[in-house]
Amino acid sequence: MSKIISMQDMRLSLASIANRVQAGETFIVVRSSKPVFKIIPPFEKTKLSGRRLGSLAEITDKLDAVEASYDLSADDLDGIIHEAHAEYGRK
Secondary structure, X not given: OOEEEEHHHHHHOHHHHHHXXXXXXXXXXXXXXXXXXXXXXXXXXXXXXXXXXXXXXXXXXXXXXXXXXXXOOHHHHHHHHHHHHHHOOOO
């Protein structure tokens, strides 16, 4: 939902408004209580191509399923990483 601001507020807080728009907020600027224009972010935030990355809990569960050991070799760790990438769609 857009936040309504006056022309005067926009002039006084332009840098702050620009930062908020960059973060995804939208504003409707009014003059004499009538809408004059709308400020929107230039680009919509994109999704990750429908890939499901998994939650931290799911990833932690996978790591817990591997026998915990401090003497894992580099090859063991590499295998775990490749398995996770394969499951979550990374190459």
